[in-house]
Amino acid sequence: MAELMAVLLFLSICLALMGGFPVAFTLGGMSLLFAGLGVLTGTFDGGYLSALPNRLFGIMNNQTLLAVPLFVFMGVMLEKSRVAEDLLESMSRLFGGLRGGLAISVCVVGALLAASTGIVGATVVTMGLLALPTMLRRGYDPAIATGTLAATGTLGQIIPPSIILVLLGDVMSSAYQQAQLKLGIFSPKTVSVGDLFVGALLPGLLLVALYILYLIGVALLQPKKLPALPQAELGAIEWGRLARALLPPLLLIAAVLGSILAGYATPTEAAAVGALGALLLALGKGQLNLTRLREVANSTTAISAMVFMILIGASLFSLVFRGFGGEALIEDVFAQLPGGVLGAFFVVMLVIFLLGFILDFIEITFVVVPIVGPVLLAMGLDPVWLGVMIALNLQTSFLTPPFGFSLFYLRGVTPRSVPTRVMYKGVLPFIIIQLLMLVIAYQWPALITWLPAQLYG
Template identity: 50%
Template sequence: MAFDVSLVGQLMAAGLFLAILALLMTGYLVAFTLGGLAILFGFAGMWVGAFDERLFAALPNRFWGIITNPVLIAVPLFVFMGVVLERSGIAESLLTTMGQVFGRMRGGLALSVVLVGALLAAATGVVGATVVTMGLLSLPAMMRAGYDPKLATGTICAAGTLGQILPPSTVLIFMADILQGANSAAQLAMGNFAPDTVSVGDLFAGAMIPSLILAAFYAGYVIFRAIVAPESCPPVAMTDAERRGLGRRVVSALIPPLVLIMAVLGSIVAGVATPTESASVGALGALFLAAVKLLADTHLGAPGDPRRDLNLFWFWLGFLGVLAITGWLFGGPGLLNLMLGVLVASLLAVVASGPLRRRYFDTLFRSCVSTMSITSMVFIILLGATAFALVFTQMGGTAMVRGFLEAMPGGQTGALLMVFLIIFVLGFFLDTFEILFIVVPITAPVLLMMGVDPIWLGVMMGVLLQTSFLTPPFGFSLFYLRGVAPRTITTPQIYRGAIPFIGLQIVALSILWIWPETVTWLPEVIFGAGPGGAPEAPAELPTDDFFDDDW
């Protein structure tokens, strides 16, 4: 009996998607689940005539294109920057100092966690490192001060997840790469043969205001709790020794991450460097800051020594002055050359000191190992997701998804709500990168063809993925904190502490939905007219033949 090959292919594509979700929930390795099941279903599709075996020959070239993609080169560099800051003790110094600044007021420690979480997110872009660092350093201090465990754990988890969307975010880098291909395909299918690009810089700029809104919401919630329930976040008493020289310590702790953030994001905004090149600026800057930190610890005394604080204070003020003069006289290229010069000088100073040399290169070695581990994990998932996208698309999965979204009541609005709901629910069970590599490539082209702005879509998905990091029972930020929290804090307390911040995330998503200009305004100001969304959707969307030709 004859059967419809295209229908069988679509059913197999749906089966592939469901099988992957089911196997992932058992805890099996993500990369092998995606790639292995895709290949097995591909062979099954070859047997029934729903998949062309010659398409497997395209996989090696596709893999090579991913590995050599200049945009994705920024990922290991940004990861390295964050790991160096965490291992060198710069993040610890910032967190301790800010806790002393705000700790004297009710809710002050929680406010310092929000502020430091935003700074570390912008300086590292690594959620796990931020949550673990703040959990190890801030959570014991908050418990000793008498904080409500739910407020303390919720604040740490929420502040740590800002690394999902606050630039430079590795999630936004991968999102930009996926949306660039999806936007080009959608606009070409709709007759626009000169499609606008969606760059990493566009998403970095688009995510800036939403991430600041979220940070403000977190701080506002802490202040609200300090007013209505002051017993949940009492002030912290400080000794005379801790008060002495606090202003100098604040300057010394704040300037290093702020300089790094300005170097990375400023080089993009000023047009001096591409996002990939700015990642190398951040990596070199982190090496310089780590060298200065170790030199100060070795030659200027232990942390808290008044002479050390005074010397560091004048060093960083002088460094800012030199940066300002260099920027005024020589512009952005002069600043980059200056940074390279001070990096070389600091490295020479480190090499000249025997014990310090060993400590520095031990920090560097451990940072490289962590970077290699994190980067390998992400990229091997991406390779598996590439095999999945090939098999799913070519067996008719794109047509099935497009038909499903077009059938949603409400048109574009209904389709967006359905995709966002799927991402949110999957966030209960799957990691961010798993959702990013599985869901976004198969839904973004259809949404963009329906007239959705690609930058707005990318930032909205980024905030949703950030929400998934907070969502019980499998929010990964909750797991990170559970791993370092004392046993006196129960898992249900961590879950309940995250719920108010999930509500704030939903309010922020509502603001971005109602006023999309909060996302699109800054990219237009910095980079000029952005993509501005896909062209007006035609009466009938193109057939699946266009997507088949992509491979």
């Protein structure tokens, strides 16, 4: 009976979230409702909730999660500082004379924005507003144009410093500690956000390279779909302007990621450096004033409050789910799956992929990963590899029709002359590339684990 209540709790939360109810209050409210029903029916021990105050204090006192508002501040400030506009204009002048050059410019700028802002929705909308009209006006195939914009916009999911990697780092660290307790291992080793940042770096760069290779291939085989821009429109390349547009974001990325990779700063400290750097960059561009600072502060507060409220609700959910014996149920199900640990891994990845159609990455990170993470890690999977694979998987589901979140963002700024089915057609090659990236990372796990091992031992 208790395990049935655990299943009903999970299904009820998923249905409520699909119905559009607020995530944080759905998690907390539904969990309290089922806990009350469990106490009345004798299927739940109310003592499990005694750990909730310590959980909440731990969330508020978590130094790792302090990176969330700092990275959000950095991303929002850069979004409002016309960094993307200057980058795209400069890159277009550099590559626009080549067939497919504008699409390649979008990929490069998308990767740079991912490494500096990490906010998927803002990147997709900004790039769509800036690049899509030019691409369509210059004869680019609408499917390839929209597919490129949607795909490059989601790079913020995997290229550090990514908000999802910060959240996954905290969740995977907790899951790893639980897995060690299950195995009777008492090791001081943990999974840090820095590990995930470093582990995601090579797959993220390889994914960008695969995107560009695909665009080059289309430009060679079907040149009419990706025409070159007229030289008269491009004009001469202004190297000074290119340097002014490119160097500040690159220096900011080097300061944030470089300080983490070199071991000079923790991700939280590097996030503070990034926030300060974004302020200075906005000041240097003449885009910093009291009104803009107020807008950025309001956006940062709203996004950060949402994240932490969801985390509080998810903590309550995990306590109640565990109190109903849900974790033991998951272990039993995984143990009976064919294929052992690999079978369990593939099932989890499929579930996360499907949930990515209807739930946001924050919800999946805080609801699903704490349930399945400890079980998979206790089966022997590497925590850094698993965390990056989950991030890659979520990025893929964000592109997949009909519910891909990136498609929703881009649809809002795409002209009515481009049907939704054309957008769906355009993202399919990029979905295949991302699935290929998952296969590559599965076949060669060292692509994820090698660099963290070299840097951190």
